[in-house]
Amino acid sequence: MAERLRVLLVGGTSGVLGGGIRAELASRHQLVSFHRHPDPGESPGIEFAPGDVTDPSTFPTALRDIDAVVNLVWYRAPGPDSLFRRTVEGLRELARQAARQGIRRWVQISLPPAPPRLERSVPYLFRRRELEAALLTEPMDVVRIQPSAVFAPRDRLVQVMLQLMERHHRFPLWGDGEYHVSPIHTRDVAWLVGEALAGRLPPLTLAGGPDRYTYRQLVEMLFAVAGLPPRWVRLSPGLARRLVQALNAVGYHALYTYELDWLMSDLLGLPEPPHPGRSFVRLEEFLRSRPRAELGTPAPPSR
Ligand SMILES: NC(=O)c1ccc[n+]([C@@H]2O[C@H](COP(=O)([O-])OP(=O)(O)OC[C@H]3O[C@@H](n4cnc5c(N)ncnc54)[C@H](OP(=O)(O)O)[C@@H]3O)[C@@H](O)[C@H]2O)c1
Numbered sequence: 001m002a003e004r005l006r007v008l009l010v011g012g013t014s015g016v017l018g019g020g021i022r023a024e025l026a027s028r029h030q031l032v033s034f035h036r037h038p039d040p041g042e043s044p045g046i047e048f049a050p051g052d053v054t055d056p057s058t059f060p061t062a063l064r065d066i067d068a069v070v071n072l073v074w075y076r077a078p079g080p081d082s083l084f085r086r087t088v089e090g091l092r093e094l095a096r097q098a099a100r101q102g103i104r105r106w107v108q109i110s111l112p113p114a115p116p117r118l119e120r121s122v123p124y125l126f127r128r129r130e131l132e133a134a135l136l137t138e139p140m141d142v143v144r145i146q147p148s149a150v151f152a153p154r155d156r157l158v159q160v161m162l163q164l165m166e167r168h169h170r171f172p173l174w175g176d177g178e179y180h181v182s183p184i185h186t187r188d189v190a191w192l193v194g195e196a197l198a199g200r201l202p203p204l205t206l207a208g209g210p211d212r213y214t215y216r217q218l219v220e221m222l223f224a225v226a227g228l229p230p231r232w233v234r235l236s237p238g239l240a241r242r243l244v245q246a247l248n249a250v251g252y253h254a255l256y257t258y259e260l261d262w263l264m265s266d267l268l269g270l271p272e273p274p275h276p277g278r279s280f281v282r283l284e285e286f287l288r289s290r291p292r293a294e295l296g297t298p299a300p301p302s303r
Contacts, residue, residue: 002198006030006065010053010094011072013046014039016152017109018072020186022046025194034062053090059097068105068197069098074128078258084127092134099138107196108135110144112206115265122258143196145189147207148270151283152186158283160254161222170231171223174240174260177216180269182208185281192273208270210280215263225287237264
């Protein structure tokens, strides 16, 4: 039988990926959910360790008797750099303390490669790479998993798209729509985390789901799921960018400009990793099997 580990889940079980990890791994491992805000939905059997990765005073209690660490914490906004810097400092300190007390495995939810211009200029990306380079210098096995867009009962991508589509009965076509994305279900990412904890994953894993859609195909499928005829608002890349910039400037953040550029760069159609003995969830089946009332209700943004 596989070893039952006491796992510090940094970022906790209440977010999009944390929820998948709770559903997939709570029966196999003892999860210690380390995050800032208590979640009434945190189920019995999950230990809540209140803490903040930017506050090292919360680390010693959280790390007590831990066998492995899984880190989910990051923020979706592109900046400010000061927040990402503090987060990197905190996570580096957490990793140092973990290594000092003999913890040998760290699973890092990472990000797929982005266009070089974004990798250089957006704190969301370059601070993340800085963190991961530092983790690799610690005397631990560090496994990085790089998921494409993640879908879940309350994700902030597909569910947001459906919600907008159902409200406006039309949807933007950014550029030609021929760039790719391979959405992966949160529980399938969680399964990969389980494989990493068991030492069965290579140090770096690109994680796409079973279907590699062009953006145009993805949106057409969503129109079909919503029971609507496809109606597009066609926008050239330049106009798309200016529109998203303007929306961001007035505080509307369903899509950031760096996310639009990343999507249109055609780097998000990641391959499916090997998954012997498990079938990965297909997005269309997932959406069609969900009660309509549950569609289009994304999770609130991380505070
Ligand atoms: N969702 C995707 O499509 C996707 C795709 C690729 C990679 N990823 C990566 O996967 C990871 C998880 O993403 P997600 O979408 O699940 O995020 P999420 O839903 O925002 O969850 C992140 C969790 O981290 C906790 N957190 C935030 N700041 C913290 C801090 N300073 N200290 C302790 N806990 C903190 C939050 O809980 P509290 O507010 O209670 O602290 C939150 O529930 C991120 O690293 C993200 O970049 C996500």
